[in-house]
Amino acid sequence: MPETSRRGLLFGATALSAGALLTACTSNEPKNAEPGGNSQPAADDKPGKAVTIGFAGPQADHGWLNAINVNAKSRAEEYSEVTLEITEGSNDTAAQIGQVKTLINKKVDVLVILPADGKALTQVGLEAMRAGIPVVNLDRIFASPQAYRCWVGGDNYGMGLNAGHYIGEQLKGKANAKVVELAGIDNLELTKQRSQGFADALKNYPNIKLVARQAAEFTVESGQAKMAQLLQAQKQFDALWNHDDDQGVGALRAIQQAGRDEFIMVGGAGAKSAMDAIKADNGVLKATVLYPPTMAASAIDLARALGQDKGINGLSEMEIPTSLTLYSAVVTKDNIDQYLPTGFN
Numbered sequence: 001m002p003e004t005s006r007r008g009l010l011f012g013a014t015a016l017s018a019g020a021l022l023t024a025c026t027s028n029e030p031k032n033a034e035p036g037g038n039s040q041p042a043a044d045d046k047p048g049k050a051v052t053i054g055f056a057g058p059q060a061d062h063g064w065l066n067a068i069n070v071n072a073k074s075r076a077e078e079y080s081e082v083t084l085e086i087t088e089g090s091n092d093t094a095a096q097i098g099q100v101k102t103l104i105n106k107k108v109d110v111l112v113i114l115p116a117d118g119k120a121l122t123q124v125g126l127e128a129m130r131a132g133i134p135v136v137n138l139d140r141i142f143a144s145p146q147a148y149r150c151w152v153g154g155d156n157y158g159m160g161l162n163a164g165h166y167i168g169e170q171l172k173g174k175a176n177a178k179v180v181e182l183a184g185i186d187n188l189e190l191t192k193q194r195s196q197g198f199a200d201a202l203k204n205y206p207n208i209k210l211v212a213r214q215a216a217e218f219t220v221e222s223g224q225a226k227m228a229q230l231l232q233a234q235k236q237f238d239a240l241w242n243h244d245d246d247q248g249v250g251a252l253r254a255i256q257q258a259g260r261d262e263f264i265m266v267g268g269a270g271a272k273s274a275m276d277a278i279k280a281d282n283g284v285l286k287a288t289v290l291y292p293p294t295m296a297a298s299a300i301d302l303a304r305a306l307g308q309d310k311g312i313n314g315l316s317e318m319e320i321p322t323s324l325t326l327y328s329a330v331v332t333k334d335n336i337d338q339y340l341p342t343g344f345n
Contacts, residue, residue, distance in 0.1 A: 043305035043320075044313050045078075051307030052083045053300060054103035056096060057114040057138070059089040062218060063246050064269050067293035067344035068114060068138075075297035082304055093120040100124045104131055110303040113148075114138040114296075122147045134306045138299045149306060151323050152299050154291040156193035158328040160241075163266045163289045164201025166330045167239045168208060170264060170286075177208045178237040180230050182223065182251055184244050186215040194243050194268070211237060216247045223247030227254035239264050245271035245288055252277070255284060270331065272343030279336045287332045293344055295326055 053076065060066040069089065076084035085108055087099040096116050101124060103111060111128050115121035118140040125147030128135050137148035145151075171177040181198065184191040195213075202208050212234050216222040223246070230240075231254060242248045245267045255265075267274045267288035274288045302320055305311065311318050331339045 043301065043308070043310040047079070047081045048304075048308040048310070050081045050083070051079075051110065051304055052085060052106075052108045053303045053307065054100075054106070054108035054111045054133075055084055055086040055113075055300075056100050056103060056111070057087075057089050058096070058116040059091045061091070063271055063344055064244075064291070064293055065089070068296040070344075071293050071296035072112065072300055075300040079300075079304060082300070084300075091116045093117050097121060097124045100128065104128050104133060108133060109307040110134050110136065112136045112138055112296075112299045112303050115140050115142065119143045134303075136299045136303045136306070139295060145322070149322070150302050150320055152295055152302060152326075153324075154295060154326050155328050156190040156291070157197040158325075159243075159268055159289045159291055160194040160197025160199070161201045162197075162328050162330050163241045163268065163287075164198040165204070166287055166289075166332075167241060167264070167266060168201060168205035171208055171238055172205065174238060175207055177205075177239070178211045178234070179208055179239045179241065180211060180234055180237050181213040182227055182230065182240060182242040182247065183213060183215045184218050184247070191215070191243065198241055208238075216244075216250075218244050218247050220246060220250040220253075223250030224254045225250070227251035228258070231255065231258045231260055237263050239266070240284070241266050241268075243268045245269045245274040248285070249273060252283070252285065260284075266330075270339065270343055272340075272345055275331060275336060275340050275343040278331065278333055279340065281333050287330050290327075290329045290331060290339070290342075292326050292342065294342060298324065298326075 055072050057068060058065060060069050076082050085103060090096045093116055100113060111133055113135060122143040125135050125142045129147060134149040137151045139153035141151055142148055167179060183195055202210060212230055214226040214230050216226040240263055242251055248267045261284055263284060264286045265284040267285060270288055270290040274285060277283055277285045305320050312320055
């Protein structure tokens with residue numbers, strides 16, 4: 001586990017929002033506290049009381065999702081007092097609900113859930129909270145804040161926003177610049193957020209026009225097919241924003257087959273293959289915007305803190321926050337060595 005991810009909980013987020021806390025499920029009231037003081041123990045690497053964390057996620061049929069599982073397992077192994085009960089991932093919502101119910105019946109101390117479908121899993125999140133088991137909702141958010149104690153995830157809007165600003169700065173001096181977008185799955189809210197962020201960023205650059213957009217499916221095959229269509233339809237453009245590095249592998253194949261290199265490409269998520277290409281700097285791919293799978297390690301940190309009635313080291317509050325949004329950094333050849341260890345396969 002790279003040090004950048006090991007400290008992700010403390011330093012890797014740029015947005016922390018604390019709202020009304022569900023104290024019925026976890027009580028962190030300090031005993032015999034001095035008036036106005038904070039005697040709450042902060043979360044740290046020192047062993048504390050034993051905590052069993054249940055982890056339920058979707059099927060790891062994508063590089064990023066597999067990295068989520070790897071980060072969760074690796075972080076849990078760093079704590080001698082943490083036992084991780086991990087389910088076999090499933091994209092079937094009924095199966096995942098059953099897995100979470102099993103963890104509830106096992107009376108785990110804390111639950112970490114990355115739902116295949118946030119809305120569909122909301123009810124079982126509520127069931128866990130009502131059973132006195134605090135839930136850390138990972139990435140895909142439940143429909144009700146009552147279904148989780150804390151949410152931790154990425155910034156989809158920020159991904160598009162930062163990709164747009166990077167492209168805008170690269171093309172700032174070019175008149176009538178043209179940009180194309182290779183999006184993800186259009187009926188997913190995260191795709192809409194990434195596209196909206198990108199569109200909002202481009203409003204700051206009146207010289208740039210989005211001339212084409214295709215939605216792919218987060219797979220290598222769909223990336224190649226949809227990119228080939230874009231290349232055939234657009235005989236010349238200046239930049240490409242690709243939402244996902246997995247489908248970007250296919251997009252790069254299509255670009256190479258077409259013999260095109262007149263534009264720059266920006267990817268998304270932070271796959272190692274994309275980072276290797278950026279470091280080599282011998283193709284169109286010049287940057288990728290992170291959607292860090294290290295959020296799973298941070299979720300384990302938060303779950304451990306909840307199970308041990310601790311706050312977060314570096315914050316004065318006695319409770320962990322209700323929301324933690326990770327930053328979508330832009331990785332280029334200038335900072336690639338810093339982020340390369342976090343790249344996922």
